[in-house]
Amino acid sequence: MQKNKKLFALLTIVVVAALAASLFAGCKAATQTETTTAEAAAAETTTAEAAEEKTAETVSGEPVAGGIMRMHLNEPVSLDPPNAYESEGIQVVRQIWDGLFTYDPETLEVVPELCEKYEISDDLLTYTFYIKKGVKFHSGKELTAQDFVYSWTRVVLKDTASYLAYHLSAIEGYDAAQDGSSTELTGVKALDDYTLQVTLQYPYADFVNTLGHVVFYPVNQESIEAAGDKAGEIPDGTGPFKFVSWTHDQSIELVRNDDYYGQKAYLDGVLYVIIPEQETAFLEFQAGNLEFTEIPVGQRAATEADPALKDGTIIHPILGLYYYGMNLQAEPFKDNLALREAIIYAIDRQNICDIINEGISSPATGFVPPGIPGFQENAMDFTYDPEMAKQKLEEAGYPNGEGLETLNLGFNTGSGHEKLAEAIQADLAEIGITMEIEGFEWGTMLEKAASGEIIFFRLGWLADYPTMDNFLYSLFYSKSSDNYSEYSNPIVDELLVAARSTVDEDERIAKYREVEKTILKEAAFAPIYFYGTSRVVKTYVKGFVFDNMENYDLATVWLEQ
Structure with a gap:
């Protein structure tokens, strides 16, 4: 929305919602996540192997690589995470980036992503996050804790403040950064290349829950500064898909990131087709030109009754x-x-x-x-x-x-x-x-x-x-x-x-x-x-989960045909 988030782009005004974050040492509790054996093996898969796999259609229902997922989208405002303040930009950004945490699609509980583990101090004011090693931006630079310091500071500084800056308001130094009396966000520090410490102004019980929001995603300072005022149009992320192009009012193209640190996507890429009219997009879906779209207002019953569409409806x-x-x-x-x-x-x-x-x-x-x-x-x-x-x-x-x-x-x-x-x-x-x-x-x-x-x-x-x-x-x-x-x-x-x-x-x-x-x-x-x-997806699309916050992860999706 989401906010919309999230400002919600599919609606008149959507307010997207946003999140807040923090870190430090001193431990009250710790959460540990490890890279699985499957992820490690997947990380070694070469581009050539992936290309070979996508020709191997299986009869057992196992995932196969290959194909382009075509998704309906309205024109986003920006693809720069802290400025993607509405639902359309957010769903694209989530495919290009990973954050410290994400949300389990079934339970909506926070799940560590770029975070290896984290600790909370006894007074609940300091959070320490340990960043996964070997994660790279699509441009090739390795992700470090300093990227989070830069990114979160950029979100709140008076001269560069994001529309979503308020999500970081619990962090120490937020007010001074906002009013221009400070040029740093004092509550966020890189203790070393892979250790991020965040200190809060007050205990914030839901703090970790907020850290899956796109406003907390790390951006590459070099890419941001090189792009200038075009930073929202040429994103440099850390996620399973890389940005290729954005033709305004027409399409956004992504390609699989074969250097991804985790389980690589099955799809070759994603094509977001920008269509402002809901009904037009639905006709394109019926014509076989889209894999996913909205069901237009007033057409739920007809869609559920259509033998060719009913098994792909998503209504909840x-x-x-x-x-x-x-x-x-x-x-x-x-x-x-x-x-x-x-x-x-x-x-x-x-x-x-x-x-x-x-x-x-x-x-x-x-x-x-x-x-x-x-x-x-x-x-x-x-x-x-x-x-x-x-x-x-x-x-x-x-x-x-x-x-x-x-x-x-x-x-x-x-x-x-x-x-x-x-x-x-x-x-x-x-x-x-x-x-x-x-x-x-x-x-x-x-x-x-x-x-x-x-x-x-x-x-x-x-x-x-x-x-x-x-x-x-x-x-x-x-x-x-x-x-x-x-x-x-x-x-x-x-x-x-x-x-x-x-x-x-x-x-x-x-x-x-x-x-x-x-x-x-x-x-x-x-x-x-x-x-x-009320959405509809082609029945040959497998592994697609559209959760109760309208998030989805295309890295898990594969096409049966």
Whole structure:
């Protein structure tokens, strides 16, 4: 989203979510991972051997090498990890890079990747990460701990700060780097070539959980400086696929990294085909020109009934929230709680989920979706209640909508948001609110919402990692760049930091639940539904797992034909 992450590119506004990181020596706990024998053997496979393998189609169902996986994509904003702040760029970046950690596709637990092992100090403030040896950037330079120091410092420094910098806010020295009073991130140090130490400002219980996010990926300083302002277009990663080309608004091409330190990919490469319209991409899939795409809005039943498509459908809940944002620092939403409440009461979420989304999604009952530890049933009091909406509209000073100017909703085109916007347009009309809708290209939509040019907009947030903090801190902490609604409450800021610092999980969850209910009572924006995903993949594609955060690893994928 994810955020979207993750800002979520397939939606009007997607806020991608991001993560935070830290390290040090002194041990309270340690986690160890070793390179497996299979990985070591795979690391010795030559390009010639890989080429030979891809001609060996097996009859036993075992993976075979070869082929190009063609994936539908919307135009990304950037392929530079700290600037890939939306879902489209993030999914490409995840194929080009590895991070300290990744997420298990089934359990979503963190799994060490570039991290050999790590230790946590007794006071929970210092983390020490031991980096795998022999890992190389695609340009040939060996990865060292200093690359993490450079990368994370670059994310937060005032002059180079990433949109996602707030994910590193728990690290010591963050504030000074952000305001320009320091040119270093003092909490991040390379003790030697393969030992990274991170010191936090306060204990952050979920810290390691955040480290699978792309904002923490290591970049090569030499490549970044050589690329200049083109750094987002010529990535130099550490992962199983290497970047080849990006033809804007057409395609992005990747090729297998035969010098990869781990298990090499089976695929020869990946072709991301950039198509802005969901329906057009689906037609290309049906014509055999794509291996993976979205199922367009309204076509779930037909796809599941199609003998040629039904076995490739991927439909399940995901950790995400779809909502309508309102800029709380702009009229008419500013200081008008009753107006915001009227809008929320007026929306028929069940109708949207059942009719438009064909049961793929479920009505939002709060900000944090099911599947996140700490999810609370019916966290918000708002239900579909047109009469209450009319009452609130009158309290707001606009009886039957009189005196209220037309609300202009912005959304990103091509992903089915028009139909939903039209349904909500009709809901609001029933209580006297006139709403006009206007679609924009994805990047333009994000810019206009961030600048305040659009004050009523559709957003989506997909989990970067499965914690309540990723939804509440990212979307509502006053200094978070994913806080598009410009919500600001000093008490909530304090409660969020207090929750982050609470070691006991039950106590921490209780504090986050308190924060969620507080923000819901302020009607910070209009929750619409909890996401479900609806994708389709060719049945000859094997080893493809699309997890509940909409992540996937193409290194495990192989083509049966």
